[in-house]
Amino acid sequence: xxxxxxxxxxxxxxxxxxxxxxxxxxxxxxxxxxxxxxxxxxxxxxxxxxxxxxxxxxxxxxxxxxxxxxxxxxxxx
Numbered sequence: 001x002x003x004x005x006x007x008x009x010x011x012x013x014x015x016x017x018x019x020x021x022x023x024x025x026x027x028x029x030x031x032x033x034x035x036x037x038x039x040x041x042x043x044x045x046x047x048x049x050x051x052x053x054x055x056x057x058x059x060x061x062x063x064x065x066x067x068x069x070x071x072x073x074x075x076x077x
Contacts, residue, residue, distance in 0.1 A: 001027060001046055003069075004027075004065040004069075005027060005046070005048060005065075007065045007069055008046070008048045008063040008071055011063055011065075011071035011073070012061065012063070017073070019050060021052055021054070022050035022052055022061055023050060023051065024049075025049050025050060026047075026048070026049040027046060027047070027049075028046070028047055029044070029046055029047075030044075030046075030047045030064075031043065032044075032047070032066070043066050044066070044067050045064055045065050045066040045067050046064070046065045047062070047063075047064050047074075048064075048065070050062075050063075061073070062074040062075075
């Protein structure tokens with residue numbers, strides 16, 4: 001989890017995502033994929049969710065880091 005968090009933080013920096021007013025709310029291990037996808041076809045990895053200080057609904061940063069170390073930003077509202 002700690003390595004995945006470092007990868008997610010590096011992704012934020014490299015992507016020039018302004019996370020200065022955000023704080024890490026949640027980090028958990030998940031299987032990423034559509035609900036209709038069978039579990040065997042989902043990608044295991046770490047999901048990190050940063051929320052904004054102002055508490056605005058839909059103003060999140062969500063990053064998924066797969067077990068092979070690839071990070072991607074998930075769309076928020």
